Amino acid sequence: MQPIMWILFIFIICQRVIELKIAKRNEQWMKEKGGIEKGQTHYKWFIVLHTAFFLSILFEVIVRDQVNIEFNSYLFALFILTQLARVWCIQTLGKFWNTKIIILPNSPLVRKGPYKFVKHPNYIIVGLELFIIPWLFGAYYTAIIFPFLHVTLMAIRIPMENKALAEINIQE
Template sequence: MTDGPLLWPLIATVVVFGTMAGEASRASVNERVLLARGATIVPDPSFRWMRVAYPTGFLAVILEGWWRGAHWQGWAALGLAIYLLGKAVKYAAIATLGTRWSFRVLVLPAAPLVSRGIYAVLRHPNYVGVGGEVVGIALWMQAPITGTLFAVTFGFILLWRIRIEERALGLAPRA
């Protein structure tokens, strides 16, 4: 396989947006299940920003990788490894939460907080995994400009989201 200028950005596009579509489908099914079980949707202004920033950030990074002629070398290999590790952490969180995992913040009345599986080790493994995805794709695509902007911007959105979730679940004091 030749390492042409489109190869790695094309592979990244298929991997990133393919897994994103699968995750969106699963989140949608889980949200319907949760709502049917009596869950309430928590007001979450970060969600509308996440819905735009997440796919747009990946697309921008991949386009910069294409523009720069991303090729297979040390940084790309490290980036792919970090991206895949991030996915593994995220999927461990998804597996542990089961139908309780969704894109929206939904609170299921009287349901205990999940503290088994990866949640016994990390407080927010889903977001740790997303952080790995973001840093990993930037290194994999050798995209320092959009990668940095994506990481910083989405990092702030994730911190905002974590505060919303923790308040909703009673883990942080209310302001």
């Protein structure tokens, strides 16, 4: 890969690590306030999926010898748009944003920002990222496989999250 692509790859990984730290801080705050975690059994599969995603990109780049992959400004623009949307989701939820299903009883349901238009916008954004990011690196098999795996996990996650929101008296 060209140096710019390595920088981008490392940036994305660092971004994810920072987000995990934010999520951990938010998790601690929510649990201190009486937050209840649901759906713990499937969470490990998110860790597996996202770790395998980055390893798959690297593997595919190395195996397919994509060292001369050209920087695609159109795909990069789409990537930037997804990052802006991701930040919008995180900032809108504030301390309620998390990678886990943690519900704070008697809290208002967030219905502003992107959540005014779609119930789970972050999951849509992640699905798009799992397609766009591999294309940036020429990892076309990864771009096909991982969005499908994401949708499969969402088929478990979204109903579980909706049920958790409904169960614990979230204020509409």
